[in-house]
Amino acid sequence: ETGVTQTPRHLVMGMTNKKSLKCEQHLGHNAMYWYKQSAKKPLELMFVYSLEERVENNSVPSRFSPECPNSSHLFLHLHTLQPEDSALYLCASSQASGTPGDTQYFGPGTRLTVL
């Protein structure tokens, strides 16, 4: 596997379910990110982890819970979601060098539908 992978690619869940999204990066990067993309809207940053420590949380509801056990893996745990949470969830990673040229590389995304 190369680059950034995400599983599952598609997920349908009820509002009372608990599920998790998984992201894995094979690029040797130190920072990982969760983004949300709703229809016709810009990508919204949800969480940033650098060296497994959460460094940013953009006022995301507590029904989204991230976990970063190591620099290669990132999870997004979901519980009691709402239909408006249906979106494409994208994971990204970067070297986190702190330089302007620190480019983020994205996974293919998980298309989430909440019924």
Place this chain on the structure above:
Amino acid sequence: DQQVKQNSPSLSVQEGRISILNCDYTNSMFDYFLWYKKYPAEGPTFLISISSIKDKNEDGRFTVFLNKSAKHLSLHIVPSQPGDSAVYFCAARSGSARQLTFGSGTQLTVLP
């Protein structure tokens, strides 16, 4: 209020001609700009970037122009190819901040 705006949701261009995608920003602290391309069912792919100390960066068929006074950047693709058909996102960053602020994207269709 969106700090990065792509006012054209779609653009159609004939194969071989130039595609020009535009992006405006409001935050004067932004000093690094990126363009990403996204195909359906795939994540965004980094395309080209530019620092605010430059006004032009070129990579093959892709050139990004930055006009700091107008807070405007554009991506030129020439010649356009059908494989360039995708959604193009403009993104901006301030200093060493990790956060990227994205525009809402422009769907480019290159007609054969």
